[in-house]
Amino acid sequence: MTIKEIKELFKQGAVSAEQLELLKQDPRTGVQKLLASYYKKQEKLAKKRAEFEHRFAYERKFWAKDELVAGVDxxxxxxxxxxxxxxxxxxxxxxxxxxxxxxxxLSPQRRLELYPEILAQAVSVGVGVQSAAVIDKINIYEADRVAMAQAVQALDRxxxxxxxxxxxxxxxxxxxxxxxxxxxSNSIAAASIVAKVFRxxxxxxxxxxxxxxDFPKNAGYGTKEHIAALKKYGPTPIHRKTFAPVSEFF
Known part of the structure; x- marks a missing residue:
């Protein structure tokens, strides 16, 4: 095979043990570089898989008892x-x-890609949302707790x-x-992605x-540009009045 054909073979991922043995004996430097790169990627993938399996430790305790467990974030x-x-x-x-x-x-792009896949594979997904007005009324910690309860109650199981x-x-x-x-926990990690993409x-x-x-860039966080816009235009109805420096405008 040419080096280009070997590169395509690795790209497809369908490399047999027999093919790998033959490639090990190939004296071409380009082939050996491709082989080294392949093994490095396989090692990285194996590590990622092992870490993923490890993040099932808490869930497995409940699955062993045939119980449903939900991750919340x-x-x-x-x-x-x-x-x-x-x-x-x-x-x-x-x-x-x-x-x-x-x-x-994860990158924003990878979160977007995983979001529909999580929805497709999950047994159930629930989302909770509490507004800036509620946050101002009962504080962020309590609003967070209420939103978590709301998400759990939204599950259909x-x-x-x-x-x-x-x-x-x-x-x-x-x-x-x-x-x-x-x-x-993979359950909590999945919840963190769903919540992030949804928000x-x-x-x-x-x-x-x-x-x-510029909310698409700052997601509401207090970046330099966001604070400059606050000073120029003032707060909106979705700004949190009890959070500094927004509170300075009231």
Whole structure:
């Protein structure tokens, strides 16, 4: 085979053990470089797969008892504008999206790609949203908790337990609180991606109403450009009045 044909073979991923043995004996430098690159990618993929399997540790404890467990996470506690959004996701042992991880570790494009795949593979998905007005009324922590309960209640299957990222949900279901849970549980990681993509889409929609604040780029967070727009145009109805520096305008 030519080096171009070998490159295409690796690209397709369908390389047999017999072919690999033959390629090992090929004296061409270009072939050996392709082979080294292939093994490196396989090693990286194996590591990613092992880490993914490890993040099922908490779920498996409940699956062993034939119980449903939901991962719960939130996004949007820190922004100056927009709602806090939460998601609850139930997955089972057939879930195989190995790229699912803490949403902060993924590119915006990869989150967008994973979002519909999570919805397709999950047993159930629920979303909770609490507005800036609610955040101002009861504070961000409580609004977050209410939104989490809302997300769990939106599930069409009632879970036997919740895995929650460092929070407690005001709902009568047993809960396991995990610090940095989105890096420890695939259920929570899936919820973090759903919540992030859902909220980003909301902020993109708000940008059509309030284009001056560049919400598609800052998602409501207090960037230099966002604060400059606040000073020039003042706050909108979706800005959080109790958050500085928005509070300075009231």
């Amino acid at each position: 939130e996004v949007g506690r820190g922004p100056l504008a927009g709602p806090v959004v939460t998601a609850a996701v139930i997955i089972d042992e057939n879930f195989d999206l190995i790229d699912v991880n803490d949403s902060k570790k 009632k879970p036997d337990c919740l895995l929650v990222d460092a929070m407690d949900v005001p709902i009568k279901i047993p809960q396991v609180k995990l610090i940095k849970g989105d890096a420890k 980003d889409k909301l902020m993109d929609d708000y940008a059509k109403v309030y284009p001056q604040y």
